[in-house]
Amino acid sequence: MFFGIAIRMYFREHGPPHFHAIYAGEDATIAIETLQVIEGRLNRRALNLVLDWAESHRAELMENWNRAREHELLRTIKAAGVRVWFG
Numbered sequence: 001m002f003f004g005i006a007i008r009m010y011f012r013e014h015g016p017p018h019f020h021a022i023y024a025g026e027d028a029t030i031a032i033e034t035l036q037v038i039e040g041r042l043n044r045r046a047l048n049l050v051l052d053w054a055e056s057h058r059a060e061l062m063e064n065w066n067r068a069r070e071h072e073l074l075r076t077i078k079a080a081g082v083r084v085w086f087g
Contacts, residue, residue: 005046007053007077009061009068017065021050030054032061 008020017032023046029039035051035058042050054061057077064074 003046003049005042005050007050009064009074011068011071013068017062019054019061019065021046032058032065 004023006022008022010020016038018029018038019032020040021028021030021042023042026042026046027040028037028042028047028050030036030050031038032054035054037047041047060075060077064077067074
């Protein structure tokens with residue numbers, strides 16, 4: 001979690017590689033390759049923070065997506081000195 005935003009990736013998901021960003025009761029599903037919101041929404045400030053973070057960690061997100069598809073343990077990705085957990 002960073003700035004109150006939770007980043008999640010789930011083992012049983014399908015479709016294009018993506019992750020979920022959850023903040024203040026809102027949930028956005030974001031494609032890893034394009035960083036476009038493919039479902040849901042976040043307020044503009046939170047979305048901008050998430051997109052900036054994801055751009056810097058796209059390779060790690062993709063690696064975790066591949067690990068999830070293989071039902072392997074996901075790795076922690078750091079964000080501004082904060083560990084972002086997947087679960």
